[in-house]
Amino acid sequence: MALRIYSSASFDETTGKTLVGVKEADERETVLFNAVLDGDHTQDSDAELIKLALDWFTLRYVKDFSDQLLNGKVNEANQAIIDIKDKYAELEERSTKAEAERNQRFEKLEATVNQAVAELTELFAGGFSDEEEGDEAIEESDVEIVEEAEDVEHEATIE
Secondary structure, X not given: OOEEEEEEEEEEOOOOEEEEEEEEOOOOOOOEXXXXXXXXXXXXXXXXXXXXXXXXXXXXXHXXXXXXXXXXXXXXXXXXXXXXXXXXHHHHHHHHHHHHHHHHHHHHHHHHHHHHHHHHHXXXXXXXXXXXXXXXXXXXXXHHHHHHHHHHHHHHHHO
């Protein structure tokens, strides 16, 4: 980018400022700005005027643009932080709710298992006592059968 002065520097005594018009030397480019410099710079060379005008432009617009860009990025970052905090709060709420539901299900499951264990214990305890009574009845009938068999055998030997 090659810049040139497109109009002579003019000093305004009432404001104490020098107005310098700067333009891109390549006619295919459209870079054109007026720099307002403090003090009288009408006697400065074109190279010095271009340098002062670029400094003015940089401080005036590039810094402002940079600040605007930075502020925009800071605002984006702040919004991202707010969004993340909102999502975190939502996830934390969901997590708390899911944990409460899980605990409730676990308590129901535990109660069901305890009830089943109690019922099975009662069933087995009752079943074993029935079996023992049945075993005793079987043993008594076995004794009767054996006694009858012995009687029959005894009768057979007598004859």
